[in-house]
Amino acid sequence: xxxxxxxxxxxxxxxxxxxxxxxxxxxxxxxxxxxxxxxxxxxxxxxxxxxxxxxxxxxxxxxxxxxxxxxxxxxxxxxxxxxxxxxxxxxxxxxxxxxxxxxxxxxxxxxxxxxxxxxxxxxxxxxxxxxxxxxxxxxxxxxxxxxxxxxxxxxxxxxxxxxxxxxxxxxxxxxxxxxxxxxxxxxxxxxxxxxxxxxxxxxxxxxxxxxxxxxxxxxxxxxxxxxxxxxxxxxxxxxxxxxxxxxxxxxxxxxxxxxxxxxxxxxxxxxxxxxxxxxxxxxxxxxxxxxxxxxxxxxxxxxxxxxxxxxxxxxxxxxxxxxxxxxxxxxxxxxxxxxxxxxxxxxxxx
Numbered sequence: 111x112x113x114x115x116x117x118x119x120x121x122x123x124x125x126x127x128x129x130x131x132x133x134x135x136x137x138x139x140x141x142x143x144x145x146x147x148x149x150x151x152x153x154x155x156x157x158x159x160x161x162x163x164x165x166x167x168x169x170x171x172x173x174x175x176x177x178x179x180x181x182x183x184x185x186x187x188x189x190x191x192x193x194x195x196x197x198x199x200x201x202x203x204x205x206x207x208x209x210x211x212x213x214x215x216x217x218x219x220x221x222x223x224x225x226x227x228x229x230x231x232x233x234x235x236x237x238x239x240x241x242x243x244x245x246x247x248x249x250x251x252x253x254x255x256x257x258x259x260x261x262x263x264x265x266x267x268x269x270x271x272x273x274x275x276x277x278x279x280x281x282x283x284x285x286x287x288x289x290x291x292x293x294x295x296x297x298x299x300x301x302x303x304x305x306x307x308x309x310x311x312x313x314x315x316x317x318x319x320x321x322x323x324x325x326x327x328x329x330x331x332x333x334x335x336x337x338x339x340x341x342x343x344x345x346x347x348x349x350x351x352x353x354x355x356x357x358x359x360x361x362x363x364x365x366x367x368x369x370x371x372x373x374x375x376x377x378x379x380x381x382x383x384x385x386x387x388x389x390x391x392x393x394x395x396x397x398x399x400x401x402x403x404x405x406x407x408x409x410x411x412x413x414x415x416x417x418x419x420x421x422x423x424x425x426x427x428x429x430x431x432x433x434x435x436x437x438x439x440x441x442x443x444x445x446x447x448x449x450x451x452x453x454x455x456x457x458x459x460x
Contacts, residue, residue, distance in 0.1 A: 117160055124153045152213060155274065159201055166194045200247075203443060204275050206450040211312035211388070212278025216271040217254075217381045218310050222264065223286065225304025230259030232289045233306040235438060237267050240283070240308075242440030249273030254374055255348075255361045262295065268361065268378060270313065277312040282449040283442070284310045285411035292417045301417055305410065311385030313377070320380045320387075328352040329372070334363040351375045358382050412445070414438070427452050 127150040130136060137143050170190055176183035207213070218240065222233040237256075244251040250272040257265040271280060286307045293302035314320070330350040348363030349371040360382065362375040414434060415421045422437045423430035427448040431437060437445075 117157065120153055120157055120160075124150065124157065127153065148213070152274075159197075163194065163198065163201075166190060166197075170194070199443065199447075203279070203447045203450060206447070206454050207275055207278035209278060211314070211384075212281075213275050214277045215273065215313035216277040216280045216310055217268065217313055217378050218271060218280060218308065219266065219268045220264070221266045221307045221309070222259065223305035223307055225289075225302065227259065227261045227263065227295045228289070228291075228293050228302045228304035229306055230261070230263030230265055231295070232263070232287070232304045233265070233267070234259075234263040235289070236287060236306050236308060237264065237269070239438050239440055239442065240271075240280070241269070243442055244271055244273070244440075246440050247273065249276055253364055254378065255363050257361075270378075277310065279446055280310045282446045282453075283308050286409045288410035288413045290413065290415045290417065311378075311381040312388075313381050314384050320383050322353070322376075322380065322383065326354050328354060331368060347371055349375045351379055353379060353383065356383065356386065358386075424448065 127146055130146050131143075131150065136146075170187060173183050173187040173190065177187050178184075220233050220237050220240075222229040225232065241251050252270045252272070254268045254270055256267040259265050286305055289304050289306075290301065292299055296302060328351070330352075331346045332348050332350065333346050334348040347365075347368040348361065349368060350359065350361045351372070352359045358379065360375045360378040362371040362378065365371045365374055411426055412422065412424045414437075415423075416434065420432055420434050421430055422432075422434050422445075424445055427445075429445060429448040431444075433441075
């Protein structure tokens with residue numbers, strides 16, 4: 111079975127990284143050492159994945175011989191082909207990711223926009239969609255902060271996603287999302303349009319320096335109000351940190367103590383400031399400001415229409431689907447893939 115890379119070349123690359131790691135003084139430069147270790151991890155994972163594909167194809171060939179006369183073998187073959195198909199699709203998507211931080215964990219923030227209660231309900235729908243996507247992919251998701259809506263849904267939520275290429279994949283979802291439906295909160299049964307945004311930044315480790323001055327921070331504490339049961343402290347343990355020069359605000363309330371909430375909030379802030387700097391480098395200050403549009407009409411990356419017809423359409427790629435329930439249940443890999451293919455093509459032609 112053909113893979114997404116040259117396996118012998120990857121094996122040689124792995125041997126080179128192993129040799130580097132075994133050299134005396136390798137850990138003297140911690141930052142460079144971490145990059146090499148991460149590179150080795152990615153190569154090992156790719157080789158293991160390729161081996162799994164080859165084993166799967168070999169198993170399929172054996173099952174095919176028996177499937178003609180054995181119904182159980184035929185059924186097992188269908189299951190194997192379906193699983194391999196999903197794994198190959200996932201690997202193909204990951205092959206489109208080559209950015210420095212694409213493999214990192216992700217810090218995601220969802221914010222309700224224009225649309226009142228409908229927007230807050232939509233924000234909660236998006237949160238559920240991404241949490242279900244994480245579950246389907248085997249990623250670990252942890253909600254760091256959640257602000258409930260005044261009547262329903264959420265005003266905002268911040269969550270961390272742990273898994274290989276979490277940032278590279280979820281970065282394709284960053285932007286404004288638009289929902290059109292008959293409002294369940296309007297007694298007149300009118301059609302309403304609401305908006306919510308998704309912002310994504312890579313989680314960065316301690317080896318990456320981000321200059322944060324204490325004088326640039328305003329730290330506020332308050333009583334936790336979100337869901338959390340016995341783990342939410344009744345004291346003023348929640349933490350809100352404002353980075354005054356950029357206006358970035360991060361909050362955390364789901365840890366057990368104020369110290370833990372502050373530590374997590376600082377980690378989120380570091381990631382967001384790092385992402386801000388990356389954006390400036392990639393696109394320039396003018397283009398960066400252009401991406402900071404109002405969470406309202408005209409700025410959306412994707413439309414979710416429940417009435418008068420049912421359709422999900424990405425405005426960037428024009429890719430669309432009518433099975434909106436499956437999409438809202440986390441089946442969004444094909445939307446992500448289309449965006450990554452578009453970005454890859456744009457980068458190649460630049």
